[in-house]
Amino acid sequence: MLKCIDLSVSYGPVPALARLNLSVAAGEVVALVGANGAGKSSCLKAMMGLVPGKGGLELDGKDISAATTRSRVEAGLALSPEGRHVFPEMSVMENLELGCIPRARARYHDLVEEMLTLFPRLRERQKQAAGSLSGGEQQMLAIGRALMSEPKVILLDEPTLGLAPIIVDQIADLINDLRERGIAVLLAEQNAEMALGVADTACVLETGMLVKTGAAREIAQDSSVRSAYLGAPSEEESA
Numbered sequence: 568m569l570k571c572i573d574l575s576v577s578y579g580p581v582p583a584l585a586r587l588n589l590s591v592a593a594g595e596v597v598a599l600v601g602a603n604g605a606g607k608s609s610c611l612k613a614m615m616g617l618v619p620g621k622g623g624l625e626l627d628g629k630d631i632s633a634a635t636t637r638s639r640v641e642a643g644l645a646l647s648p649e650g651r652h653v654f655p656e657m658s659v660m661e662n663l664e665l666g667c668i669p670r671a672r673a674r675y676h677d678l679v680e681e682m683l684t685l686f687p688r689l690r691e692r693q694k695q696a697a698g699s700l701s702g703g704e705q706q707m708l709a710i711g712r713a714l715m716s717e718p719k720v721i722l723l724d725e726p727t728l729g730l731a732p733i734i735v736d737q738i739a740d741l742i743n744d745l746r747e748r749g750i751a752v753l754l755a756e757q758n759a760e761m762a763l764g765v766a767d768t769a770c771v772l773e774t775g776m777l778v779k780t781g782a783a784r785e786i787a788q789d790s791s792v793r794s795a796y797l798g799a800p801s802e803e804e805s806a
């Protein structure tokens with residue numbers, strides 16, 4: 568459903584992502600894990616056309632590498648950005664409405680109802696200013712806003728950052744739900760434990776380079792990944 572070919576991002580002379588190749592199928596969750604500054608957000612932003620990237624990008628078999636952000640969203644790509652970026656002075660309902668693009672407008676009422684069912688806390692707070700919500704609720708709103716465009720592919724940037732373990736579990740459940748709906752999910756996370764637990768496939772980024780990729784279950788057992796990202800030494804090291 569989403570495929571990037573030799574995707575590179577540089578900020579002036581500083582390379583942030585070097586020739587990344589990855590693909591995400593419908594109903595697949597791919598985790599992009601790596602430390603601070605590894606290039607996860609740069610990757611997602613370049614896919615959305617929010618920072619200039621080089622290389623190929625295909626959505627459902629269509630080349631979107633030269634498309635504007637607006638057309639990428641119309642084509643079925645959505646982002647829930649790192650830091651949530653809800654509009655704080657607008658209500659929950661208004662934030663959801665902003666996510667409803669022309670293609671989905673005829674289904675606006677059904678989509679809102681779907682989001683309020685998916686996130687019951689948002690139903691209770693639908694008239695409240697988004698800035699007054701808790702961090703977890705704002706995260707739900709950011710994801711709900713992205714889902715209002717009925718995406719084929721959703722990019723989730725650090726959806727669990729700073730959230731309590733119980734909310735992290737709810738986000739993991741939500742990601743499983745998105746997979747069951749057949750949405751392709753690309754999940755950028757510093758929380759490797761959560762990401763590798765929920766994903767089918769994992770890509771490990773280090774300073775903009777893909778250093779490992781494979782089944783998430785296997786990557787989670789990899790000794791170098793365990794010691795670098797899971798806070799647990801490999802059996803070899805602890806022996």
Ligand SMILES: Nc1ncnc2c1ncn2[C@@H]1O[C@H](COP(=O)(O)OP(=O)(O)OP(=O)(O)O)[C@@H](O)[C@H]1O
Nearest residue numbers: 578581583601602603604605606607608609610757
């Ligand atoms: N707008 C920018 N201008 C210059 N350099 C940038 C810019 N945005 C990111 N960078 C640099 O690009 C590199 C990758 O950053 P990026 O935000 O993509 O990493 P990340 O993996 O998302 O990190 P984090 O886990 O902290 O969110 C870093 O070295 C960062 O300093």
Ligand SMILES: [Mg+2]
Nearest residue numbers: 607608609649
């Ligand atoms: Mg980031």
